[in-house]
């Protein structure tokens with residue numbers, strides 16, 4: 019199985035519903051499960067397409083493959099730093115898809131797709147053990163726990179802070195998976211607040 023990353027298209031909305039409508043997928047994410055495609059289509063049009071780095075995770079090569087998930091790097095208050103988010107449809111969990119996508123994303127953003135980037139960080143809920151495994155397998159360093167860091171669906175939560183910096187080791191297979199078709203992004207053009215898993 020080959021995991022590839024590509025830009026989203028409006029026609030991906032039906033594939034996105036597979037994970038965006040799933041309460042189990044949304045449990046650790048900011049958004050509530052989508053009940054219809056219309057608001058998801060609006061999100062795709064207004065946020066995903068203009069986003070500086072937001073990619074569809076696909077399981078085969080080629081531009082036509084249907085996405086099984088998404089990975090993004092959100093700008094933060096400082097252009098040296100971006101915040102990673104990722105999500106995979108439940109039918110594909112436990113197959114290494116997210117780990118491969120995160121490795122590919124790190125290789126791409128440090129490989130020239132995001133200008134001036136020095137640090138990728140991932141903020142993971144202390145109870146989201148699958149997500150912690152993903153970034154650990156992808157080579158991120160666990161820096162510590164941010165206690166009572168944010169409100170999540172009515173409860174204040176602790177987050178684990180992970181980082182991957184530009185001098186950290188990139189797995190060889192990820193280096194070779196860079197997609198030359200993607201263009202250089204000017205990461206400083208959009209600045210959004212630091213939001214965990216803020217896909218939708």
Ligand SMILES: CC(C)(COP(=O)(O)OP(=O)(O)OC[C@H]1O[C@@H](n2cnc3c(N)ncnc32)[C@H](O)[C@@H]1OP(=O)(O)O)[C@@H](O)C(=O)NCCC(=O)NCCS
Nearest residue numbers: 043046104105106111112113114115116117147148149151
């Ligand atoms: C987190 C998520 C992206 C992982 O996707 P995935 O494709 O299944 O990830 P991978 O297969 O690459 O790796 C998952 C790892 O977590 C482990 N895992 C899964 N569920 C687990 C659990 N409940 N407790 C401990 N480990 C768990 C798997 O065994 C695997 O580790 P291993 O390879 O050492 O066995 C997916 O579960 C998801 O989309 N969750 C909802 C959205 C989300 O939480 N996103 C991240 C927010 S920070």
